[in-house]
Amino acid sequence: xxxxxxxxxxxxxxxxxxxxxxxxxxxxxxxxxxxxxxxxxxxxxxxxxxxxxxxxxxxxxxxxxxxxxxxxxxxxxxxxxxxxxxxxxxxxxxxxxxxxxxxxxxxxxxxxxxxxxxxxxxxxxxxxxxxxxxxxxxxxxxxxxxxxxxxxxxxxxxxxxxxxxxxxxxxxxxxxxxxxxxxxxxxxxxxxxxxxxxxxxxxxxxxxxxxxxxxxxxxxxxxxxxxxxxxxxxxxxxxxxxxxxxxxxxxxxxxxxxxxxxxxxxxxxxxxxxxxxxxxxxxxxxxxxxxxxxxxxxxxxxxxxxxxxxxxxxxxxxxxxxxxxxxxxxxxxxxxxxxxxxxxxxxxxxxxxxxxxxxxxxxxx
Amino acid sequence: xxxxxxxxxxxxxxxxxxxxxxxxxxxxxxxxxxxxxxxxxxxxxxxxxxxxxxxxxxxxxxxxxxxxxxxxxxxxxxxxxxxxxxxxxxxxxxxxxxxxxxxxxxxxxxxxxxxxxxxxxxxxxxxxxxxxxxxxxxxxxxxxxxxxxxxxxxxxxxxxxxxxxxxxxxxxxxxxxxxxxxxxxxxxxxxxxxxxxxxxxxxxxxxxxxxxxxxxxxxxxxxxxxxxxxxxxxxxxxxxxxxxxxxxxxxxxxxxxxxxxxxxxxxxxxxxxxxxxxxxxxxxxxxxxxxxxxxxxxxxxxxxxxxxxxxxxxxxxxxxxxxxxxxxxxxxxxxxxxxxxxxxxxxxxxxxxxxxxxxxxxxxx
Numbered sequence: 001x002x003x004x005x006x007x008x009x010x011x012x013x014x015x016x017x018x019x020x021x022x023x024x025x026x027x028x029x030x031x032x033x034x035x036x037x038x039x040x041x042x043x044x045x046x047x048x049x050x051x052x053x054x055x056x057x058x059x060x061x062x063x064x065x066x067x068x069x070x071x072x073x074x075x076x077x078x079x080x081x082x083x084x085x086x087x088x089x090x091x092x093x094x095x096x097x098x099x100x101x102x103x104x105x106x107x108x109x110x111x112x113x114x115x116x117x118x119x120x121x122x123x124x125x126x127x128x129x130x131x132x133x134x135x136x137x138x139x140x141x142x143x144x145x146x147x148x149x150x151x152x153x154x155x156x157x158x159x160x161x162x163x164x165x166x167x168x169x170x171x172x173x174x175x176x177x178x179x180x181x182x183x184x185x186x187x188x189x190x191x192x193x194x195x196x197x198x199x200x201x202x203x204x205x206x207x208x209x210x211x212x213x214x215x216x217x218x219x220x221x222x223x224x225x226x227x228x229x230x231x232x233x234x235x236x237x238x239x240x241x242x243x244x245x246x247x248x249x250x251x252x253x254x255x256x257x258x259x260x261x262x263x264x265x266x267x268x269x270x271x272x273x274x275x276x277x278x279x280x281x282x283x284x285x286x287x288x289x290x291x292x293x294x295x296x297x298x299x300x301x302x303x304x305x306x307x308x309x310x311x312x313x314x315x316x317x318x319x320x321x322x323x324x325x326x327x328x329x330x331x332x333x334x335x336x337x338x339x340x341x342x343x344x345x346x347x348x349x350x351x352x353x354x355x356x357x358x359x360x361x362x363x364x365x
Numbered sequence: 366x367x368x369x370x371x372x373x374x375x376x377x378x379x380x381x382x383x384x385x386x387x388x389x390x391x392x393x394x395x396x397x398x399x400x401x402x403x404x405x406x407x408x409x410x411x412x413x414x415x416x417x418x419x420x421x422x423x424x425x426x427x428x429x430x431x432x433x434x435x436x437x438x439x440x441x442x443x444x445x446x447x448x449x450x451x452x453x454x455x456x457x458x459x460x461x462x463x464x465x466x467x468x469x470x471x472x473x474x475x476x477x478x479x480x481x482x483x484x485x486x487x488x489x490x491x492x493x494x495x496x497x498x499x500x501x502x503x504x505x506x507x508x509x510x511x512x513x514x515x516x517x518x519x520x521x522x523x524x525x526x527x528x529x530x531x532x533x534x535x536x537x538x539x540x541x542x543x544x545x546x547x548x549x550x551x552x553x554x555x556x557x558x559x560x561x562x563x564x565x566x567x568x569x570x571x572x573x574x575x576x577x578x579x580x581x582x583x584x585x586x587x588x589x590x591x592x593x594x595x596x597x598x599x600x601x602x603x604x605x606x607x608x609x610x611x612x613x614x615x616x617x618x619x620x621x622x623x624x625x626x627x628x629x630x631x632x633x634x635x636x637x638x639x640x641x642x643x644x645x646x647x648x649x650x651x652x653x654x655x656x657x658x659x660x661x662x663x664x665x666x667x668x669x670x671x672x673x674x675x676x677x678x679x680x681x682x683x684x685x686x687x688x689x690x691x692x693x694x695x696x697x698x699x700x701x702x703x704x705x706x707x708x709x710x711x712x713x714x715x716x717x718x719x720x721x722x723x724x725x726x727x728x729x730x
Contacts, residue, residue: 001447071499082507134435144447
């Protein structure tokens with residue numbers, strides 16, 4: 001059973017573990033909305049199925065799905081994946097799901113942040129978002145995990161931790177006017193410390209160019225081990241991404257983490273640039289109030305947007321010349337984990353990638 | 366994870382345990398439909414909350430609830446009860462939920478029967494019933510319990526077992542034209558044996574007078590231990606219930622159970638008769654296609670319709686002169702279990718009682 005606690009994780013001795021810490025399982029939400037996913041969501045459903053199947057090889061996977069799509073999801077997903085009914089507004093459980101925290105005894109709790117579709121009425125991506133905002137609580141209820149309710153707008157994709165006291169964020173996202181405009185940067189830092197159990201917050205200026213999440217860090221720069229991050233990069237100084245990546249590198253090079261380490265940066269060259277085709281754009285319903293998907297729009301493609309599972313890493317690839325280098329880098333960075341590639345384009349067309357559609361549930365051990 | 370199995374429980378060594386066997390937990394569905402529950406379901410919600418709370422004292426309780434009612438149910442129910450989102454057409458999980466079966470190793474599986482709202486288009490109580498029919502599968506998915514899909518219309522309230530090979534049913538229900546009109550009585554018996562792991566099926570002619578379920582046995586006659594049943598009774602030979610109870614008694618007196626025992630019958634005098642008041646009838650929405658609730662209708666009140674929990678028995682009472690005798694009988698029959706009474710009228714107004722709204726999940730031990 002789930003109790004909602006009045007304290008904070010840090011006060012109770014809890015912290016967010018790194019993604020490579022052992023998982024009980026992983027959560028996803030089944031994609032369906034035809035104003036975001038082309039062709040009624042069918043290509044995205046195949047891509048999500050590939051991701052879920054890959055992760056299910058080494059940890060339990062649960063896919064939350066609307067009542068409408070329950071039978072179809074149950075039919076498309078393999079028996080190794082659990083399916084539970086859950087209302088949702090879209091399929092980004094990294095952002096609307098709980099952030100799990102653990103203590104030294106291996107107990108697990110969850111943080112339920114406020115969710116407002118990446119910017120609410122300022123620059124959010126759809127309206128309403130009430131079903132998404134309820135997802136974290138529903139996940140914790142199903143699992144019987146105690147809950148901290150954070151009265152603070154945050155998405156799981158906007159944070160990345162090393163599990164040893166250091167947190168990566170982007171100012172572009174966490175200081176965006178659509179999230180917590182009433183809070184100062186120090187107030188936000190204090191809330192992050194209280195809810196994630198971290199000591200040092202590393203503020204990168206911005207994330208990936210045209211990332212509609214206001215530059216989520218999980219699409220841009222993530223820890224691969226304590227003292228080491230991977231950073232989306234481009235060698236083309238005329239690409240708008242260049243300045244963003246260079247600015248982040250500069251910050252990282254002058255950063256000391258919570259344990260006093262300097263940070264090694266592994267550059268991962270971006271794919272593309274990748275643009276929406278006319279055929280792809282034509283497959284998406286046009287609905288007032290949802291971010292449109294238009295021919296020629298540049299997508300925020302990135303190899304950093306992967307999932308670190310128990311014995312696998314699931315990496316999106318794009319049938320792109322840079323795929324091979326990304327696979328090689330991952331193979332070295334995450335050994336002995338097996339690198340499983342999945343076609344990432346259909347997920348990217350919806351506005352994110354493998355990391356955005358997954359949420360690990362740590363075991364605490 | 367849940368696999369759907371192609372065999373049958375009996376073939377795999379599984380059987381339905383008696384309700385008094387140890388439970389992992391209990392499932393309910395939150396009442397809400399205003400064409401069945403008066404005043405928008407509020408009095409029924411209070412009654413269900415009392416039942417869930419009583420059971421939660423000695424086993425885990427999960428309440429399945431529609432998306433619409435999720436927040437309200439979460440708010441009305443205590444923290445000791447788990448709440449999960451699940452579409453439904455009404456709140457009778459005894460009838461639309463899975464029937465759990467166990468083997469000698471303590472493994473647990475579930476039978477997912479066809480559900481057609483107590484008679485489908487012949488004499489069913491509402492239309493549609495597709496959400497209810499999906500409940501059993503969704504429960505098993507959440508729990509990761511393997512599933513047998515029985516292509517056979519049956520409600521859990523129409524069966525009662527002693528856990529030692531004997532099954533009680535009523536012919537009124539199991540041979541009703543709205544359920545499995547294409548099957549003969551011997552064919553139905555064979556399906557019951559295959560899916561419940563029983564050897565002897567005891568056919569009582571009928572159930573409680575005016576029971577809209579076509580005489581579910583769980584409202585009329587149930588095992589309290591092997592070789593002993595409780596039977597709804599009336600001392601009034603002019604009451605239409607009299608003949609029904611007398612006919613059942615006659616069958617039971619000449620029955621030998623699967624272990625060769627004769628069956629002791631404990632009579633429990635019915636409450637009332639209980640009739641719907643004008644105030645009660647006026648609180649229910651009038652909707653084409655749903656069984657109406659009209660002033661003066663006699664309700665199928667019964668003390669047999671209770672829940673046998675791990676250390677408690679939850680018994681509906683009706684502010685009726687017969688309550689005291691029922692409590693006394695239960696106290697003796699189920700010792701050392703504690704008898705917890707709950708006000709049963711608001712549940713009865715919806716068409717059933719405590720047993721109908723609950724579904725135990727055995728632990729297998």
